[in-house]
Amino acid sequence: MLFPTGVFTVAAALVLTSLNSVLAASISETSLAARAVTVPSPAFVLYSDLFTPDPNILGDPSGFAGWNVINLSFLTIAKGPFDQVLRWKNxxxxxxxxxxxxxxAAGIRIVAAALGDTDTPTTSGIDPTEIGQQFGQFILDNSLDGIDVDYEDLAAINKGDGKGEAWVVTFTQVLRSKLPKGQFILSHAPLAPWLAPNAQFKAGAYVTVNKKVGSLIDYYNVQFYNQPSNNYGDCKSLLYTSLAPFTGSALFQAPKHGFALNKLVIGKPAIRPTARSAGTCPPPRSASPHADSKWIKAAKGGAFA
Structure with missing residues (x-):
């Protein structure tokens, strides 16, 4: 996942089929059994990567009105906690x-984004059980609300032998065993082409992952950018009919491959021109890279009234 030269990238959900409200009550840290986290649906997610001047990392939550999840980046294998995750840890x-x-109190959860495009865990021979336990314990030790898995080992998925998918499946299972459903958020951030069967991903990519552990995953922050031919760069290819070579992976095509529509979040860069192929649609049909709290309120409609 790429990040802009500013502070945030944005993964902004359309108002989809679920209209659940957000639980705004504070969460007790005294025991795991005392925790309860309502997964926001629709999820409106910000990725915070670069340095912010506020010593408390994020500043006042009033600056994020309209959003309900902030993903701090990144918790990595190669470098450990990094950027905003490191600042939070400290x-x-x-x-x-x-x-x-x-x-x-403002209805916003704070999550750690894990892995990223600098980690190649399957190719590098990393044990998914061991690293899953380590990452899960990090979330517990640092009082975070969950973890977002940004697996981008392209070589492993493109190899087509199923080892990449198996790594993600095991990693997800271990994380969920450490971070029980209903008590912690567990999301994934797959590349959009991985939402559909394709000869390039012979073992199924996230179609396979979703079949095996989709029930453990709360929602998907889908990376609808950085693809050839400006795929997902306009409303048609983003929402209805994606372009070759990654046909079948537009938002409303994904349910044909087993994905629940109310678990899909549209991910777009927040600052132009962060990604090679990003694109926007006029609100309210899709998220603008400069979608502010006024637009988010309009897009949500009565969902969070």
């Missing part, structure tokens, strides 16, 4: 608790 426990309380 906060005193009392500060983490205070920041979380303010954000929960």
């Amino acid at each position: 906060l005193p426990a009392a500060t983490k608790k205070a920041v979380k309380a303010k954000y929960h």
